[in-house]
Each structure stands twice: as C-alpha cells, then as structure tokens.
Amino acid sequence: MTLSPLPIIRLLPKTKPQAIRRGYPWVYANEVVTDRRTRAMTPGTIAVLEDAERSPLALVAVNPESKIIGRVLDGPDAAHPDKAWFATRLRKALSLRERLFDAPYYRLIHAEADGLPGVIIDRFGDIAVVQPNAAWADVLLPDLAAALAEVTGVTTILKNAGGRGRALEGLDDVDAVLLGSAPSGPVPVTMNGATYMADLMGGQKTGIFFDQRPNHAFAAGLAQGARVLDVFSHVGGFGLAALAGGAVAAHCVDGSEAALGLARDGARQMGADGKLSITKGDAFDALTTFGEDEASFDLVVCDPPAFAPSAKAREAGLRAYERVARLAAPLVAEDGYLVLCSCSHAVDLSSFTGACLRGIGRAGRRAQLIHTGQAGPDHPLLPQLAESGYLKALFFRL
Known part of the structure; x- marks a missing residue:
C-alpha cells in the first residue's frame, strides 16, 4: 500500500467507524486521538482519517479548534482538493439545479448535501454569493472561486462572512469581492x-x-x-x-x-x-x-x-x-x-x-x-x- 503524503488523524479505539462508512460527514473532537501533532494542525488542513486499526476511512478537512474536528470530503484515496476537484462537485450540483429551474436563481451548493461541507453558494444570475463557513473552504477559497467561475460562467463572486458557523470555526467576519465588482444596489429576483x-x-x-x-x-x-x-x-x-x-x-x-x-x-x-x-x-x-x-x-x-x-x-x-x-x-x-x-x-x-x-x-x-x-x-x-x-x-x- 502506498503511503499517503497527507497527514493522518485516527479514531479512538472506542469510536466505531460504521457511521463514517455509511456516509455520516462529521468527526467530533472527542472521537479522535488528539495528540500534540493533531492539535498543532493548522485549521483547514486536509488529512486522511483512519480507524483505530489504521485502516483509511476518508479524506477529511481538519480543524483542531472546532468541536467538529473533521469534515468528510472524499474517499481515503482521493487527492488533495484543487480547482478540478471543486469543478467536479460544482458540475454535479449545477446539473441538478438546471433541471429544476428555468432561471439561474437558486441555492447552488447546500454544504454537506452537495459534497462541500460547510459551504453555501447562492446564485443570482451572473452573481454568486459564497459563504465558506468551514476553515478548509476558507483556506481553499481561491480554487473554489476559480472553479465556480469556470463551471457556471458567473462574472461576480462575493464572499459573505456573516454565517454563524464561521465564528464556531474561529474564522473572520470580513466580506469580500472575489471576482468582478459588487452590485451597485439590490438585485431583483423573480420567484x-x-x-x-x-x-x-x-x-x-x-x-x-x-x-x-x-x-x-x-x-x-x-x-x-x-x-x-x-x-x-x-x-x-x-x-x-x-x-x-x-x-x-x-x-x-x-x-x-x-x-x-x-x-x-x-x-x-x-x-x-x-x-x-x-x-x-x-x-x-x-x-x-x-x-x-x-x-x-x-x-x-x-x-x-x-x-x-x-x-x-x-x-x-x-x-x-x-x-x-x-x-x-x-x-x-x-x-x-x-x-x-x-x-x-x-x-x-x-x-x-x-x-x-x-x-x-x-x-x-x-x-x-x-x-x-x-x-x-x-x-x-x-x-x-x-x-x-x-x-x-x-x-x-x-
């Protein structure tokens, strides 16, 4: 077996891995070995989650400062998320919304349910508003924004930092314009x-x-x-x-x-x-x-x-x-x-x-x-x- 170049976090012996194997997306801090090496990980670090027997379970985003220390991103053999990885997730999400709605006004990404834990993206025509409410998404925001523009064709991307989850993740509350320019006033939405x-x-x-x-x-x-x-x-x-x-x-x-x-x-x-x-x-x-x-x-x-x-x-x-x-x-x-x-x-x-x-x-x-x-x-x-x-x-x- 090829060793992963990514760091590893490991479940405690008392923690059963079945929930993760069946699709549960969160790993709590009291379920893993929180040794000095784990506690020293930078919030947003991408790691491999192993069970107590050292069998790989999932690719996870780690935040030692959060009660949810790990968020499941992918299978254990997946590569570190990059622009192409985000684009794959975004295309899957977009294909559903385009089937459901005849105009580009909808929630494009609904966090864990769309495979991007802690991430909210609402679309308003040519404008997308991103809430990166988890540390890993904040760290990888440039790749996410680049993939979002490529997949959807939006010309403006706004970062909204007002989500309650950002405070729980130890993140800032600073909004930003990631692409294009901020709208000059309210945007009309017909529903x-x-x-x-x-x-x-x-x-x-x-x-x-x-x-x-x-x-x-x-x-x-x-x-x-x-x-x-x-x-x-x-x-x-x-x-x-x-x-x-x-x-x-x-x-x-x-x-x-x-x-x-x-x-x-x-x-x-x-x-x-x-x-x-x-x-x-x-x-x-x-x-x-x-x-x-x-x-x-x-x-x-x-x-x-x-x-x-x-x-x-x-x-x-x-x-x-x-x-x-x-x-x-x-x-x-x-x-x-x-x-x-x-x-x-x-x-x-x-x-x-x-x-x-x-x-x-x-x-x-x-x-x-x-x-x-x-x-x-x-x-x-x-x-x-x-x-x-x-x-x-x-x-x-x-």
Missing part, C-alpha cells in the same frame, strides 16, 4: 410570480431565502382574495408571493427597516405597492397589538428566525414557537389559514408541530393540518445528517 429585492452586500444571510420557495407557492395558492399578514417578513417573502397569488392586501411586519424597504421596492416592481402595508417593530408586540385591536386576516404567516439554533436552546425555542402560535391564531378569520415555520436545526418536526398545536389550542382555536412543507429541492437533504433538513412549514386551516 412564484413575485419580485424580491435581494441586498447581496448588506442583507441578511446571502440576501434572500431561496429555501422557502415551494412554501411561498403553496401559500400563494391560498391567497386569492385574501387579506394577508406576514410576520417576520424579511423582504416580504410570503406577503409578496400572496399578492402575486391574488391577495387583496398584505401587511408585512419585521424588525428591520431596510428589509421592509426592500419589500416595498419589490411590491413596486410588481405593480402592487398600493396593496402592501408595513409595520416596523418587534413581532411579538405587533401580534399582541393586532390581537387587542381584534384584527382579522384570511391568511397569517409567521416565519421567525431560528429560536433554537442549538440543542441547549431547544426548550426555550419550543416555548417561543408556542407563543407565536398562541398570539397568531386569534388573528385568523374563521376557515382562514395559519402558516407557522421553523428553521431551527435543534427542533424536529414532531416537537415543532406539538408546540404549534399547544399554542393554537391555548388560543381557543381548532386546527386542521393541511400541508407540511420543507426546503426546496435546491436545498437537498443529506439523509445521514438530520441537521440538513432544518426547515419546517406547517399549514393549518382554523
């Missing part, structure tokens, strides 16, 4: 007949949430002739989709004035600005005020940020989801619809559904669950990694 304005430089995440696309579409199908309330609206995700679906009015609530301004711009682009109204402020306060005013809507959507971003926050997050449901349910007209969403990795579908039903029940309402949505197919699920199936959208008729 489900609605127009969204994406701020690729200063907006939340990469500028827009592509993951909710199928749930926006389902909500739009319920919106004909409806009065709609979109809470935690960001740039008007559900509200603008509802207007495209025939809603007579949509009211967006968000804590960000900039996001609400983009929602207004999107409505204007659609010729629907006269049907959109906004409230800037705390969502819980707004829901409480609407309840005190006995306001009524045919469709109410609540799509909050992750209330439970970690296992430690799970119980507090479930209480927050229950509170949202309790405050939102009284605002729904008889036989109207309530949409409740969660993007929390730490809350599974069953627990989230239970919290929502408790809140609806405490509000004195009865519910039919008519649809359960998840992220769109440009956010594929890696079956071995439950965390990659984070988005849940419950559609109730009250």
Whole structure:
C-alpha cells in the first residue's frame, strides 16, 4: 500500500467507524486521538482519517479548534482538493439545479448535501454569493472561486462572512469581492410570480431565502382574495408571493427597516405597492397589538428566525414557537389559514408541530393540518445528517 503524503488523524479505539462508512460527514473532537501533532494542525488542513486499526476511512478537512474536528470530503484515496476537484462537485450540483429551474436563481451548493461541507453558494444570475463557513473552504477559497467561475460562467463572486458557523470555526467576519465588482444596489429576483429585492452586500444571510420557495407557492395558492399578514417578513417573502397569488392586501411586519424597504421596492416592481402595508417593530408586540385591536386576516404567516439554533436552546425555542402560535391564531378569520415555520436545526418536526398545536389550542382555536412543507429541492437533504433538513412549514386551516 502506498503511503499517503497527507497527514493522518485516527479514531479512538472506542469510536466505531460504521457511521463514517455509511456516509455520516462529521468527526467530533472527542472521537479522535488528539495528540500534540493533531492539535498543532493548522485549521483547514486536509488529512486522511483512519480507524483505530489504521485502516483509511476518508479524506477529511481538519480543524483542531472546532468541536467538529473533521469534515468528510472524499474517499481515503482521493487527492488533495484543487480547482478540478471543486469543478467536479460544482458540475454535479449545477446539473441538478438546471433541471429544476428555468432561471439561474437558486441555492447552488447546500454544504454537506452537495459534497462541500460547510459551504453555501447562492446564485443570482451572473452573481454568486459564497459563504465558506468551514476553515478548509476558507483556506481553499481561491480554487473554489476559480472553479465556480469556470463551471457556471458567473462574472461576480462575493464572499459573505456573516454565517454563524464561521465564528464556531474561529474564522473572520470580513466580506469580500472575489471576482468582478459588487452590485451597485439590490438585485431583483423573480420567484412564484413575485419580485424580491435581494441586498447581496448588506442583507441578511446571502440576501434572500431561496429555501422557502415551494412554501411561498403553496401559500400563494391560498391567497386569492385574501387579506394577508406576514410576520417576520424579511423582504416580504410570503406577503409578496400572496399578492402575486391574488391577495387583496398584505401587511408585512419585521424588525428591520431596510428589509421592509426592500419589500416595498419589490411590491413596486410588481405593480402592487398600493396593496402592501408595513409595520416596523418587534413581532411579538405587533401580534399582541393586532390581537387587542381584534384584527382579522384570511391568511397569517409567521416565519421567525431560528429560536433554537442549538440543542441547549431547544426548550426555550419550543416555548417561543408556542407563543407565536398562541398570539397568531386569534388573528385568523374563521376557515382562514395559519402558516407557522421553523428553521431551527435543534427542533424536529414532531416537537415543532406539538408546540404549534399547544399554542393554537391555548388560543381557543381548532386546527386542521393541511400541508407540511420543507426546503426546496435546491436545498437537498443529506439523509445521514438530520441537521440538513432544518426547515419546517406547517399549514393549518382554523
């Protein structure tokens, strides 16, 4: 057997290698021999992972400063990732998106599920926004960017360093332009007949949430002739989709004035600005005020940020989801619809559904669950990694 020129990390004898062999993509720090040599590895080092009997298991990216010390990249005999290696992964991902969508607006790379652990790439026509949320991707970013331009033909590549994972990996929060020039303003994105304005430089995440696309579409199908309330609206995700679906009015609530301004711009682009109204402020306060005013809507959507971003926050997050449901349910007209969403990795579908039903029940309402949505197919699920199936959208008729 030819010895690998790459460094080696080794599983502890007590750690069973079956999960890695079956496709699990993470190796935790308490599962490997963390001797002085391993601890001295530079974050982002590419190494070979061996089992306790010294049999090669996988090519991994190592970060001794992270709880996830190893991220599986490839088979144990693969070469060190380079531009050609990235190009192969990108072509596979692109072939799926081009089959799914007729315009180049989608998530191109969804981290582990697309074979690039910790990497997010969203595409906006000729612009790609990259979130390298793992140390190895930060180190190899020049090769990744070069392959991205070659495979997709994008002329602008932006690095977004705002991902929560970068802090956990010990990385900086400095955004950058990797290719071309930064857009001079928000970029219009058309989905489900609605127009969204994406701020690729200063907006939340990469500028827009592509993951909710199928749930926006389902909500739009319920919106004909409806009065709609979109809470935690960001740039008007559900509200603008509802207007495209025939809603007579949509009211967006968000804590960000900039996001609400983009929602207004999107409505204007659609010729629907006269049907959109906004409230800037705390969502819980707004829901409480609407309840005190006995306001009524045919469709109410609540799509909050992750209330439970970690296992430690799970119980507090479930209480927050229950509170949202309790405050939102009284605002729904008889036989109207309530949409409740969660993007929390730490809350599974069953627990989230239970919290929502408790809140609806405490509000004195009865519910039919008519649809359960998840992220769109440009956010594929890696079956071995439950965390990659984070988005849940419950559609109730009250």
